[in-house]
Amino acid sequence: MNASNPLVFFPILLIMKGLLAIQLTAAIPELHPHRCAAQGNTDCRGPTAGQMAFLLTGLGLIIVGAGGVRPCNLAFGADQFNPKTESGKRGINSFFNWYFFTFTFAQMVSLTLIVYIQSNVSRAIGLGIPAILMLIACAVYFVGSKIYVKVKATGSPLTSVAQVILVAIKKRQLKLLEQPWLSLFKYTPPKSINSKLPYTDQFKFLDKAAIMTPQDQINPDGSPADPWRLCSMQQVEEVKCLLRVLPIWASQIIYFVAIVQQQTYAVFQAVQSDRRLGNSNFKIPAATYVVFLMLSLTCFIPIYDRVIVPFLRRVRGKEGGITILQRIGIGMFLSVITMLVSAVVEEHRRTIALTQPTLGVAPRKGAISSMSASWLIPQFTLGGLTEAFASIGLVEFYYKQFPENMRSIAGSLFYCGLAGSSYFSSLLILIVHSATKGASTGNWLPEDLNKGRLDYFYYTIACLGVLNLGYFLLCARWYKYKGNEDSLELELEVNGEKSQSDKSFV
Numbered sequence: 001m002n003a004s005n006p007l008v009f010f011p012i013l014l015i016m017k018g019l020l021a022i023q024l025t026a027a028i029p030e031l032h033p034h035r036c037a038a039q040g041n042t043d044c045r046g047p048t049a050g051q052m053a054f055l056l057t058g059l060g061l062i063i064v065g066a067g068g069v070r071p072c073n074l075a076f077g078a079d080q081f082n083p084k085t086e087s088g089k090r091g092i093n094s095f096f097n098w099y100f101f102t103f104t105f106a107q108m109v110s111l112t113l114i115v116y117i118q119s120n121v122s123r124a125i126g127l128g129i130p131a132i133l134m135l136i137a138c139a140v141y142f143v144g145s146k147i148y149v150k151v152k153a154t155g156s157p158l159t160s161v162a163q164v165i166l167v168a169i170k171k172r173q174l175k176l177l178e179q180p181w182l183s184l185f186k187y188t189p190p191k192s193i194n195s196k197l198p199y200t201d202q203f204k205f206l207d208k209a210a211i212m213t214p215q216d217q218i219n220p221d222g223s224p225a226d227p228w229r230l231c232s233m234q235q236v237e238e239v240k241c242l243l244r245v246l247p248i249w250a251s252q253i254i255y256f257v258a259i260v261q262q263q264t265y266a267v268f269q270a271v272q273s274d275r276r277l278g279n280s281n282f283k284i285p286a287a288t289y290v291v292f293l294m295l296s297l298t299c300f301i302p303i304y305d306r307v308i309v310p311f312l313r314r315v316r317g318k319e320g321g322i323t324i325l326q327r328i329g330i331g332m333f334l335s336v337i338t339m340l341v342s343a344v345v346e347e348h349r350r351t352i353a354l355t356q357p358t359l360g361v362a363p364r365k366g367a368i369s370s371m372s373a374s375w376l377i378p379q380f381t382l383g384g385l386t387e388a389f390a391s392i393g394l395v396e397f398y399y400k401q402f403p404e405n406m407r408s409i410a411g412s413l414f415y416c417g418l419a420g421s422s423y424f425s426s427l428l429i430l431i432v433h434s435a436t437k438g439a440s441t442g443n444w445l446p447e448d449l450n451k452g453r454l455d456y457f458y459y460t461i462a463c464l465g466v467l468n469l470g471y472f473l474l475c476a477r478w479y480k481y482k483g484n485e486d487s488l489e490l491e492l493e494v495n496g497e498k499s500q501s502d503k504s505f506v
Contacts, residue, residue, distance in 0.1 A: 008076055009145075011068030012138050014061045019131035021058030025051070027124040071411030074099065078399055078407070080149050093320050096396045097305045100387075101298055108294045111287070151193055157238075157406045164231045164239045167209035174211050176204060184210040187222050187232040194404045197237035198483040202244065206236050238403040241482050245401050247475045248325075249417055251332070252394055254468035256421030257428065257461055258335040259391075262383040263290055264425075265445075265454060266342065266376060271362050272449050273349055273373035284373065292377050296384025304388060324397045325476040331390020332472055336465040338382040343458035345375050346449075353450045366448030401482050432457055 025031045031054055033047045047055070078095050082088035110130070118126030177183050181199035184207060188196055209231040217225035224230040270286035277284055312321025320327070353369035360368050394417070398410035429445060436444045436453075444453040 008069060008072050009138075009141060011065040011072070012134065012141060014065030015069065016065075016131060016134040016138055018058045018061030018063075018065060019127070019134055021054065021061065023124060023127040023131050025055050025058070026127050031055075067412075067415075070415055072408045074395060074411040074414075075399065075407035076148075079151055089319055092400075093309070093396070094305050096392050096399070097301050100392050100395075101301045104294045104297050108291055108298070111291060111294075151404075157403065157409070160231075160235050161239050161242065163227050164206060164209045164235050167229060167231050168206045168236075170229075171208040171211055171213075172205070174208050174213070176207055176211070180204070180207050181233065183212075184233040184236075185212050185216075185224070185230055186210075186234070187224070188234050189223070190221075192234075192405075194234070194238065195482075197234060197241070199233060200237060200240055200480055200483070202480065203240050206239055207233075210236050238406075241401060241403055242406070244479055245398065245413070248328075248394075248397065248472070248479065249413055251468055251472040251475065252414075252417035253420040253424055254464055255332050255335055255390055255472075256418060257425050258339050258465060259383060259387060260421060260425045261342070261458070261461060262293055262338070262380060265457070266290075266379065268365070268449060269346060269349060269454070270373045270376055272353065272365055272368050273371050273376065274359055274368065275373045286373075289373060289376055289380060292380035293384045293387075296381040297388050298384075300385055300388045301392075324393055324400065325479065327393035328390050328397065329469070329472060329476060331386050331388070331393060332465065332469045334382060334386040334389060336462050336469060338379055338386055339458050339462035339465060341382060342379040343455040343462065345379060346458060347455040348375070350450055350453075350455070364447060366450045369450070428461075432460070 031051055033045055033051065074096075077099060078092050081091035081095065083092060114126055114129060117129065184199070210233045212230060216230040219225050224232070267286050267290065270289045275283045275286065309321040313319065316322070322330075349369045349371045352371045353367050356370055358367035359370055362368050395411070395414050398413050399407055402410035432444055436442070441453050441456070442451065444457050446452040
């Protein structure tokens with residue numbers, strides 16, 4: 001972890017308190033509205049201001065706590081492995097796979113068992129189970145606190161970033177030598193947790209922050225007297241690491257649009273499909289089909305980690321079997337295939353709904369197609385495989401390519417990309433609504449999918465995915481992995497093998 005244990009422990013406490021507050025809203029009659037009268041709804045009142053405030057407080061605690069736990073526990077977990085040993089390197093590579101495995105498995109349990117208990121047994125019990133589990137997690141974390149590897153904080157990394165940018169602007173008029181690494185100011189703090197980075201020839205304008213002038217003073221220990229006037233080459237290279245990651249991060253936003261659709265419009269497809277289980281009258285809930293995405297992910301991760309990676313490691317001689325960028329690229333390619341399959345299935349579902357007898361009408365939707373909802377399973381399965389490659393690859397990429405003192409920020413970058421993707425997806429839907437409202441084909445995305453063209457929308461996202469994949473490949477070709485004298489990545493880069501592996505993308 002990049003700071004101290006409280007960055008994980010206290011957010012866990014906040015989540016536990018939030019879950020407890022929400023459980024109390026169901027268990028204590030005074031904290032929730034009374035049930036509506038069975039006859040005529042004559043006594044149907046909404047929540048009071050106090051009840052709503054109590055509920056929102058609980059939700060707010062969960063949101064704040066999750067915002068602290070998710071980025072930090074990724075870095076904290078990976079920091080338990082020693083990256084300077086072969087077993088440590090393999091442990092880090094496997095950690096991200098198994099982190100997503102457990103995270104997704106927990107989501108499956110929540111969406112099935114916990115939801116069933118809340119709906120059919122008791123809402124208070126169903127909401128109490130997560131609170132109890134979080135209490136157990138908090139206790140387990142506290143018990144193991146003595147054996148955890150703890151990386152001490154070394155000041156704000158963002159301050160160093162600001163110093164490099166501002167000093168580079170101040171010294172923008174200075175000129176660099178043909179071999180700037182020979183003349184730039186070099187200094188590494190003795191207690192720095194960051195690995196020493198070699199000089200790179202990208203973002204050369206930042207190099208000017210490390211040019212020494214007669215006005216710059218040096219302390220006896222070799223550090224700059226005024227860090228807002230002179231920065232070290234190490235600081236400059238750390239900022240370059242951040243800037244190199246940002247173009248890859250931008251591609252994540254478009255990539256996740258395909259995943260978002262599997263959790264929204266794909267569920268609407270299931271609503272207007274035949275969800276009967278065999279010949280029985282039991283209908284699988286439409287939202288349950290998302291579990292197939294999670295099931296695909298959880299089933300594939302052990303195969304990938306224990307079978308595919310060792311095989312590729314023997315064949316290609318690389319620690320992870322393939323490079324991180326190659327793994328992400330495969331996932332982005334699969335996201336395009338996912339949307340194409342989704343479009344074909346939706347076109348088939350709609351055609352059957354319009355040309356063959358239907359199975360009734362879905363509330364607030366339209367006619368239910370006689371196409372079995374099982375036809376949706378392939379697109380959910382592909383969505384799970386997409387995440388197994390790209391999502392896990394992105395998290396691992398951010399962790400390994402950020403400076404060591406910014407790894408919690410690296411974890412938050414992944415979730416910022418998720419949020420950006422959700423906003424972009426909403427914007428895209430608004431644009432499609434506006435653009436197709438008066439078109440000859442009608443609105444592509446009405447409430448009744450049979451009257452729209454959801455398949456066209458899927459094809460549009462697939463086209464965006466192709467463009468995004470091309471953009472990603474260009475970024476991968478341009479990208480230079482963070483150098484480290486103890487890492488395999490540096491050896492590959494020095495021997496020229498690294499650039500060849502990335503160029504194999506294009």
